[in-house]
Amino acid sequence: MLAFIIRRIAQSLFVMVAVALIAFLMFRFVGDPVNQMVGIDTPQEEVARLRESLGLNDPAIVQFGRFVWDVLHFNFGVSYQFRLPVTQLLAERAPATLELALTAAIFALIVGVIMGVYCALNRDSWLARVFQAVSLVGVSLPTFLIGILLIYLFAVILGWLPSNGRGQVVKIGEWWTTGFFTASGLKALILPAITLGLFQMTLIMRLVRAEMMEVMRTDYIKFAKARGLRTRSIHFGHALKNTLIPVITIAGLQLGSIIAFAIITETVFNWPGMGILFLKAVQNVDIPIMAAYLMLIGFLFVIINLAVDLAYGLVDPRLRVAMRA
Amino acid sequence: MSDPVISVRNLCVEFVTRRGVLRAIDNVSFDIAKGEVLGVVGESGAGKSVTGSAIIGLIEPPGRIAGGEILLHGKRIDNLPQEDMRRIRGRKVAMIFQDPLTSLNPLYRVGEQLIETILTHTDLSPSAARERAIALLAEVGIPAPDKRIDGYPHEFSGGMRQRVVIALALSCEPDFIVADEPTTALDVSVQAQIIALIKKLCRERGTAVMLVTHDMGVIAETADRVAVMYAGRVAEIGPVRDVVRHPLHPYARGLMGAIPTLETDAERLTQIPGAMPRLSNIPQGCAFNPRCDQAFDRCHVERPEPIEPQGENVEPGHRVACHLYTGGEGAR
Numbered sequence: 001m002l003a004f005i006i007r008r009i010a011q012s013l014f015v016m017v018a019v020a021l022i023a024f025l026m027f028r029f030v031g032d033p034v035n036q037m038v039g040i041d042t043p044q045e046e047v048a049r050l051r052e053s054l055g056l057n058d059p060a061i062v063q064f065g066r067f068v069w070d071v072l073h074f075n076f077g078v079s080y081q082f083r084l085p086v087t088q089l090l091a092e093r094a095p096a097t098l099e100l101a102l103t104a105a106i107f108a109l110i111v112g113v114i115m116g117v118y119c120a121l122n123r124d125s126w127l128a129r130v131f132q133a134v135s136l137v138g139v140s141l142p143t144f145l146i147g148i149l150l151i152y153l154f155a156v157i158l159g160w161l162p163s164n165g166r167g168q169v170v171k172i173g174e175w176w177t178t179g180f181f182t183a184s185g186l187k188a189l190i191l192p193a194i195t196l197g198l199f200q201m202t203l204i205m206r207l208v209r210a211e212m213m214e215v216m217r218t219d220y221i222k223f224a225k226a227r228g229l230r231t232r233s234i235h236f237g238h239a240l241k242n243t244l245i246p247v248i249t250i251a252g253l254q255l256g257s258i259i260a261f262a263i264i265t266e267t268v269f270n271w272p273g274m275g276i277l278f279l280k281a282v283q284n285v286d287i288p289i290m291a292a293y294l295m296l297i298g299f300l301f302v303i304i305n306l307a308v309d310l311a312y313g314l315v316d317p318r319l320r321v322a323m324r325a
Numbered sequence: 326m327s328d329p330v331i332s333v334r335n336l337c338v339e340f341v342t343r344r345g346v347l348r349a350i351d352n353v354s355f356d357i358a359k360g361e362v363l364g365v366v367g368e369s370g371a372g373k374s375v376t377g378s379a380i381i382g383l384i385e386p387p388g389r390i391a392g393g394e395i396l397l398h399g400k401r402i403d404n405l406p407q408e409d410m411r412r413i414r415g416r417k418v419a420m421i422f423q424d425p426l427t428s429l430n431p432l433y434r435v436g437e438q439l440i441e442t443i444l445t446h447t448d449l450s451p452s453a454a455r456e457r458a459i460a461l462l463a464e465v466g467i468p469a470p471d472k473r474i475d476g477y478p479h480e481f482s483g484g485m486r487q488r489v490v491i492a493l494a495l496s497c498e499p500d501f502i503v504a505d506e507p508t509t510a511l512d513v514s515v516q517a518q519i520i521a522l523i524k525k526l527c528r529e530r531g532t533a534v535m536l537v538t539h540d541m542g543v544i545a546e547t548a549d550r551v552a553v554m555y556a557g558r559v560a561e562i563g564p565v566r567d568v569v570r571h572p573l574h575p576y577a578r579g580l581m582g583a584i585p586t587l588e589t590d591a592e593r594l595t596q597i598p599g600a601m602p603r604l605s606n607i608p609q610g611c612a613f614n615p616r617c618d619q620a621f622d623r624c625h626v627e628r629p630e631p632i633e634p635q636g637e638n639v640e641p642g643h644r645v646a647c648h649l650y651t652g653g654e655g656a657r
Binding site: 218219220222223224225226227228229230231233237238241242315316317318 | 381383411412413414415416419420422423424427428429430431432433434441442445446477479490493494496
């Protein structure tokens with residue numbers, strides 16, 4: 001088990017170095033950072049001095065080493081457009097995005113699993129058919145359209161929920177802000193979380209449904225029935241646990257993409273998170289923010305993947321043996 | 326014979342498909358007494374397993390019991406509400422499946438699966454259930470059961486897993502057990518052990534057994550009586566020695582002739598020409614008539630009912646469904 005963890009961590013480190021390399025290459029090849037900092041009338045000597053002082057004349061490998069060193073100290077440089085440290089900019093906006101993504105993921109997982117299980121067990125009921133049809137809509141409609149439709153229905157026509165922003169937030173500790181403890185914060189969270197989670201929810205629902213129907217046909221379920229075990233135990237003990245193994249992988253990977261692709265939802269709902277920051281950075285060629293965002297998302301994906309692999313071992317005893325080997 | 330544990334009376338099972346209704350089991354009747362082993366043989370698709378599933382109440386849609394009765398100790402169980410039947414399954418009637426590698430839930434320890442089954446059907450405390458589980462594992466011949474009880478199925482070999490499956494099936498001391506090809510997936514050397522184990526445990530407990538198998542050797546070795554099934558019908562049923570030594574039905578004779586023996590010096594084994602008809606296309610009259618070399622006019626028209634043949638030198642209880650023995654024209 002320990003060897004497995006160490007091996008996986010080594011692989012993760014390798015991935016992170018590769019991501020860092022790509023992020024670093026953006027500085028080198030996407031525009032000239034010095035040009036972004038100086039004005040048109042800055043004398044050439046000044047530019048050359050700045051270039052020297054930023055270390056841009058050093059060999060690439062030295063620069064890369066310096067970049068990695070800075071990254072390890074959470075130093076992603078200064079944003080070209082805001083003239084503020086990137087770390088500070090991201091830290092200010094991270095809570096908004098993480099809270100949104102987490103809420104969306106939990107919504108997708110819980111509702112998706114419940115609907116999937118229901119559809120698998122009551123395949124021919126009308127409600128299952130409705131779920132199936134709804135899931136088709138969820139899979140095929142683009143996120144921004146769902147967001148706009150929800151805003152139109154619940155914010156414009158019904159006026160129940162706010163259409164943009166985070167509502168009132170409460171500060172926790174040094175830099176974390178949360179909307180979980182205020183009524184307006186919670187209300188503001190509902191629409192964006194549904195928008196962001198809907199696609200994943202339908203995906204999970206369809207996956208759970210297909211997997212569970214497969215599991216219900218297996219011999220060990222038939223044998224469990226032949227032993228007269230209670231239906232509840234067969235469905236939710238024996239069948240669901242076996243169903244969840246593949247679901248863990250997908251759900252884990254989806255959590256990564258929920259965070260990464262919150263950009264669209266944040267734009268539609270004007271949610272003050274990292275996604276909007278990234279979008280502005282792209283528009284203004286603000287490479288330090290783009291690089292830092294890339295590193296952050298890469299890091300989240302790697303961590304989530306690692307957690308998913310370890311979670312396998314907890315659920316499936318057969319894999320514990322494989323991990324030991 | 327004392328009162329039968331299980332009586333199957335004119336059982337019919339149908340599968341509703343898009344192309345029409347298929348009759349997988351057609352008018353099947355037999356009894357199994359306490360402590361008796363009924364072997365059921367026949368080709369794939371003859372309805373052996375479906376009969377077992379029907380008795381245990383596990384026919385899945387689109388299948389359904391279309392007629393007949395199943396009686397456990399004289400009480401009908403085929404028309405019970407699902408929840409009542411569930412209480413009977415595992416406690417009164419149990420089933421062993423073909424493939425021990427897939428019969429156990431891979432995510433639960435064998436002990437958990439045993440204890441859950443015991444707790445479902447008895448009032449034992451969890452610790453008493455665990456003790457009973459260990460005793461059961463010991464009884465089915467698993468070494469160091471107090472340690473192995475915490476093992477996962479993948480930590481057991483195929484033969485050991487089938488022993489666990491047997492322990493599970495017998496955990497609440499059922500009166501009747503369906504063993505659906507319990508050794509087909511196992512090594513030949515292990516098969517004999519498993520068969521001997523099932524036989525021993527059922528004899529000790531007086532459990533009635535329905536042993537479904539392809540293997541005539543297993544039947545001859547284990548069963549008290551044997552039923553030969555063909556196209557969802559019972560072609561011949563009787564005491565095992567009588568049926569094996571003096572098969573009456575042309576199909577049964579063909580089956581026995583297809584068993585290699587060391588005593589005779591035959592160059593080739595006898596074959597039954599043709600294949601079993603598809604359920605959608607069972608011929609009129611006797612289902613076997615297209616393949617039967619002794620078929621006559623009546624076989625194409627009238628379906629033979631199982632009867633004890635008169636004049637033949639057979640033991641009592643040996644019945645055959647064949648016009649050769651019903652008297653009249655063409656009969657011997």
